[in-house]
Amino acid sequence: MSILDRLAAFFVVYVQKWPTWYEDMWRATLVTLEITAGAFALGIVIGILVAIGRLSKMGWLSRLCFVYVEVARGVPALVILFLIYFGLVPLGIVLNAIPAAIIGLGLSAGGYIAEIFRAGIEATHKGQREAGLAVGMMPGAVYRYVILPQATRIVLPPLLNMLITVLKDSSLASLISAPDIMLRAKDITSSDFLPLHILLFAGLIYFVLALPLSLTVRRLEVRMRRGLGARLA
Numbered sequence: 238m239s240i241l242d243r244l245a246a247f248f249v250v251y252v253q254k255w256p257t258w259y260e261d262m263w264r265a266t267l268v269t270l271e272i273t274a275g276a277f278a279l280g281i282v283i284g285i286l287v288a289i290g291r292l293s294k295m296g297w298l299s300r301l302c303f304v305y306v307e308v309a310r311g312v313p314a315l316v317i318l319f320l321i322y323f324g325l326v327p328l329g330i331v332l333n334a335i336p337a338a339i340i341g342l343g344l345s346a347g348g349y350i351a352e353i354f355r356a357g358i359e360a361t362h363k364g365q366r367e368a369g370l371a372v373g374m375m376p377g378a379v380y381r382y383v384i385l386p387q388a389t390r391i392v393l394p395p396l397l398n399m400l401i402t403v404l405k406d407s408s409l410a411s412l413i414s415a416p417d418i419m420l421r422a423k424d425i426t427s428s429d430f431l432p433l434h435i436l437l438f439a440g441l442i443y444f445v446l447a448l449p450l451s452l453t454v455r456r457l458e459v460r461m462r463r464g465l466g467a468r469l470a
Contacts, residue, residue, distance in 0.1 A: 287306060338407070338410035342409070357388035401454075
């Protein structure tokens with residue numbers, strides 16, 4: 238059998254299995270997107286609060302936020318996921334797989350996002366904070382209306398990169414039985430005995446989901462470099 242015949246036989250499987258695989262993988266993709274969106278949103282909230290805490294003049298709060306960042310970045314996301322899903326059971330806290338995945342991945346991402354926002358906040362000119370306070374704005378209002386809008390523009394590219402990371406890390410949710418892409422791929426592999434086909438299919442889905450984000454990051458980085466070059470000129 239020639240190479241072309243083998244390739245044709247390989248791709249024929251997708252034609253034959255598409256009606257059943259499509260429905261299963263579509264539902265799994267929606268679950269993956271739900272986990273990714275929930276975890277990233279939680280990570281954003283945690284990241285902003287922790288970043289502000291890191292820059293706080295209250296020493297205990299700054300140290301507490303520092304410890305959280307180091308733990309979140311130093312402990313694998315899978316360990317945090319297992320702690321949320323399995324470790325809380327003896328304490329009487331039982332979570333379903335999807336909420337546990339969102340919380341676990343959100344806590345893990347929060348440490349990285351906190352550092353992204355901290356860098357963005359520190360990149361804004363200190364004089365703008367002082368000017369906001371000078372005109373009578375409260376510190377919280379200065380952060381909300383002056384600092385964070387400017388910091389968001391700076392941190393947008395790394396934030397989108399972090400979103401891609403959370404999307405890929407969402408595959409870990411299959412290990413706590415969340416019905417995402419990887420768990421459905423495993424189930425289909427067990428029933429159809431076509432691991433290469435289904436894993437390539439799953440990888441293609443992740444690629445299609447991540448590609449628009451990756452292209453957006455590149456475009457934003459180009460625009461930021463052009464803007465910086467124009468200001469320096």
